[in-house]
Amino acid sequence: MSDTVESSASGAPGAADGGEEGETRRDFLLLATTAFGAVGAAFAIWPFVDSMNPSADVLALSSIEVDLSPIAKGQRITVKWRGAPVFIEHRTQAQIDAARKDDKADLIDPQLDKDRAKRPEWLIMVGICTHLGCIPLGQKSGQPKGEWGGWFCPCHGSHYDTSGRIRKGPAPKNLPIPEYEFLSDTVVRIG
Amino acid sequence: MTVSEWPKQAVSWFDERLPVFTFMQHELNEYPTPRNLSYWWNFGSLAGIVLVVMIATGIVLAMHYTPHVDMAYDSIEQRIMRDVNYGWLMRYVHLNGASMFFLLVYIHLFRGLYYGSYKAPREVLWWLGIILLLLMMMTAFMGYVLPWGQMSFWAATVITNLFSAIPLIGDQIVTWLWGGFAVGNPTLNRFYSLHYLMPFVIVGVVMLHLVALHMHGSNNPLGIDRKEERDSIPFHPYYTIKDALGLGVFFIVFAVFVFFAPNFLGEAENYVRANPFQTPAEIVPDWYFLPYYAILRSITFDIWFIPAKLIGVTAMFGSLMLLFALPWLDTSKVRSARFRPIYKQVYWVFVVDCLVLGWVGANRPEGHILIIGQVATAYYFLHFLVLMPLIGWFEKPRPLPDSISKAVLERPAPPAEAGTGGAE
Ligand code: HEM
Ligand code: FES
Numbered sequence: 001m002s003d004t005v006e007s008s009a010s011g012a013p014g015a016a017d018g019g020e021e022g023e024t025r026r027d028f029l030l031l032a033t034t035a036f037g038a039v040g041a042a043f044a045i046w047p048f049v050d051s052m053n054p055s056a057d058v059l060a061l062s063s064i065e066v067d068l069s070p071i072a073k074g075q076r077i078t079v080k081w082r083g084a085p086v087f088i089e090h091r092t093q094a095q096i097d098a099a100r101k102d103d104k105a106d107l108i109d110p111q112l113d114k115d116r117a118k119r120p121e122w123l124i125m126v127g128i129c130t131h132l133g134c135i136p137l138g139q140k141s142g143q144p145k146g147e148w149g150g151w152f153c154p155c156h157g158s159h160y161d162t163s164g165r166i167r168k169g170p171a172p173k174n175l176p177i178p179e180y181e182f183l184s185d186t187v188v189r190i191g
Numbered sequence: 192m193t194v195s196e197w198p199k200q201a202v203s204w205f206d207e208r209l210p211v212f213t214f215m216q217h218e219l220n221e222y223p224t225p226r227n228l229s230y231w232w233n234f235g236s237l238a239g240i241v242l243v244v245m246i247a248t249g250i251v252l253a254m255h256y257t258p259h260v261d262m263a264y265d266s267i268e269q270r271i272m273r274d275v276n277y278g279w280l281m282r283y284v285h286l287n288g289a290s291m292f293f294l295l296v297y298i299h300l301f302r303g304l305y306y307g308s309y310k311a312p313r314e315v316l317w318w319l320g321i322i323l324l325l326l327m328m329m330t331a332f333m334g335y336v337l338p339w340g341q342m343s344f345w346a347a348t349v350i351t352n353l354f355s356a357i358p359l360i361g362d363q364i365v366t367w368l369w370g371g372f373a374v375g376n377p378t379l380n381r382f383y384s385l386h387y388l389m390p391f392v393i394v395g396v397v398m399l400h401l402v403a404l405h406m407h408g409s410n411n412p413l414g415i416d417r418k419e420e421r422d423s424i425p426f427h428p429y430y431t432i433k434d435a436l437g438l439g440v441f442f443i444v445f446a447v448f449v450f451f452a453p454n455f456l457g458e459a460e461n462y463v464r465a466n467p468f469q470t471p472a473e474i475v476p477d478w479y480f481l482p483y484y485a486i487l488r489s490i491t492f493d494i495w496f497i498p499a500k501l502i503g504v505t506a507m508f509g510s511l512m513l514l515f516a517l518p519w520l521d522t523s524k525v526r527s528a529r530f531r532p533i534y535k536q537v538y539w540v541f542v543v544d545c546l547v548l549g550w551v552g553a554n555r556p557e558g559h560i561l562i563i564g565q566v567a568t569a570y571y572f573l574h575f576l577v578l579m580p581l582i583g584w585f586e587k588p589r590p591l592p593d594s595i596s597k598a599v600l601e602r603p604a605p606p607a608e609a610g611t612g613g614a615e
Contacts, residue, residue, distance in 0.1 A: 049367075052367055052368075052370055052381065053366070053367050053370065054366060054369075054370055054371050054372065054377070055370065055377070058370065058371045058372075058375075058377065062372070078468065080468070082371065082372035082373065083371055083372055083373035083374075083375045083467060084372055084373040084467070085467070085468050128373075131352075131500060132348070132349040132352040132353065132500075133348040133349055133351075133352040134345070134348070134349070134470040134474070135468065135469065135470045154470065154472060155349075155470060155474060156488060156556065157557070170491055170499050170500060170503075171500075172498040172499070172500050
């Protein structure tokens with residue numbers, strides 16, 4: 001500190017010797033202050049940005065329990081999880097076999113059926129098309145299920161197979177698998 | 192001092208403290224303007240007036256609107272449309288005003304394309320115009336979500352999902368935009384906040400746009416600089432009166448929509464309450480987004496390892512970003528298409544191409560419509576990236592007149608100009 005005072009005292013009237021040194025010191029102080037200010041400002045932006053992320057009340061709704069006992073074999077139901085539809089299907093052996101057989105097919109987003117269903121008879125997926133977010137058809141009887149008997153997204157024509165894998169159309173990925181856990185044989189917790 | 196001198200004294204007293212009167216005198220009364228501007232030069236000021244109309248109606252609508260997923264739809268369909276005095280009028284003016292705004296700005300932009308208004312020294316003016324267009328699009332998109340109808344919800348879903356195409360962090364960005372795991376109440380709230388903010392940002396950028404305009408003044412149908420004193424006339428009263436006439440005509444068109452066909456430009460599906468569990472059979476945006484939507488949906492193929500979705504999104508944003516580079520992509524020194532025999536033809540092909548893209552965007556991208564969309568998309572990029580640089584290079588422009596006044600005062604009849612209907 002005393003150093004600064006001294007040098008500015010000697011440098012101030014434009015003394016030829018102290019002038020140059022005074023300038024570099026001032027430049028350094030200016031640079032350091034600016035850099036510090038800039039870093040501070042950058043940190044100050046973060047709370048603004050983060051305030052737009054999902055809030056605690058939104059996150060609090062992020063797990064649900066579903067009773068699977070009323071779902072018959074071959075039946076599909078939709079439940080609401082975090083504001084989005086989740087497809088639950090009680091698969092028949094034929095559907096499981098079809099999905100397993102296609103493990104070796106030419107897949108857009110390769111994934112084994114056993115990695116997509118913790119218990120093969122229960123397929124649990126987020127029912128949102130990975131293209132631009134439409135809800136694929138196929139949950140209700142009479143709706144088109146696409147060429148592979150799974151789901152069909154009408155928005156831009158994406159076909160999903162009996163494992164929810166993308167087979168044809170503009171969607172880049174398989175229907176996502178949420179985190180879930182079987183609490184018992186008939187109750188599953190999603191989220 | 193006589194009584195009649197008071198206002199004058201008051202004016203100069205005030206002006207010495209805040210020079211608003213000097214400013215207005217300078218920028219409106221004296222502001223020298225090319226003497227030959229046609230009616231194509233009316234659209235900028237018309238857009239400015241519609242902006243004021245949008246803000247005025249928007250502020251009133253905001254007094255009655257409730258930004259909550261359970262109440263938004265009813266606050267518009269029940270309260271504003273049926274219960275609030277003149278609420279229906281405010282809403283229909285705001286709704287159709289958005290369409291009119293885009294119509295005017297598109298004409299304004301294509302005027303610039305035809306007369307080369309983007310060339311030196313007006314490049315920054317042009318950039319500010321594109322920024323205005325982008326801001327308008329963001330505002331219109333977020334406004335469209337507010338009624339919380341089926342199209343509101345699904346347009347919001349599809350458009351925010353575009354960001355998931357960004358590699359690695361795409362999904363986080365989408366969650367951040369939503370403030371949740373799907374479009375929901377947090378999304379509606381932030382869109383409302385931003386929809387209210389954006390028009391004022393637009394006002395600010397319009398100011399800059401005008402400052403940039405007044406640096407060199409307007410371009411003109413001949414595209415040549417002013418050289419003589421008599422090339423210019425004062426803005427007031429000549430162009431104030433011309434703008435006022437145009438405004439009268441425009442308001443008639445506007446009123447026809449508002450009073451006789453208020454939903455003609457809209458989508459019936461948006462009069463159905465939003466249902467996050469049912470996607471409508473067809474998701475289509477408002478007409479002014481259709482060409483971009485067509486470009487997005489035309490890309491159905493991967494290129495190497497780049498997924499179609501990312502290419503589609505890039506092409507869509509790129510179609511607008513290209514406009515920023517236009518002053519350099521166009522290599523011709525001549526501004527006005529009037530003196531550019533080849534560009535003049537290509538210009539109209541490009542206009543048709545944009546209309547075709549709009550038509551494709553309104554239809555399902557299947558069969559021959561998909562093919563037409565792909566060809567039109569390819570042509571759009573070809574126009575800017577190949578034709579504009581090439582034509583400027585080999586085209587032989589017609590001789591330019593010596594000055595504006597020579598061309599308009601001394602020639603017996605102005606040259607016939609096919610199609611543009613320029614009324615000078
Ligand atoms: C909020 C929307 C906009 C408003 C309120 C606005 C307003 C104006 C006004 C009042 C003028 C002067 C009158 C005229 O030449 O017509 C002008 C000129 C101009 N604007 Fe805009 N504008 C808007 C958007 C745009 C857009 C989207 C573009 C193009 C990308 C653009 C490009 C230009 C150019 C190049 C000029 C100078 C034209 C010339 O001198 O020939 N503007 N604008
Ligand atoms: S959103 Fe499903 S195919 Fe586009």
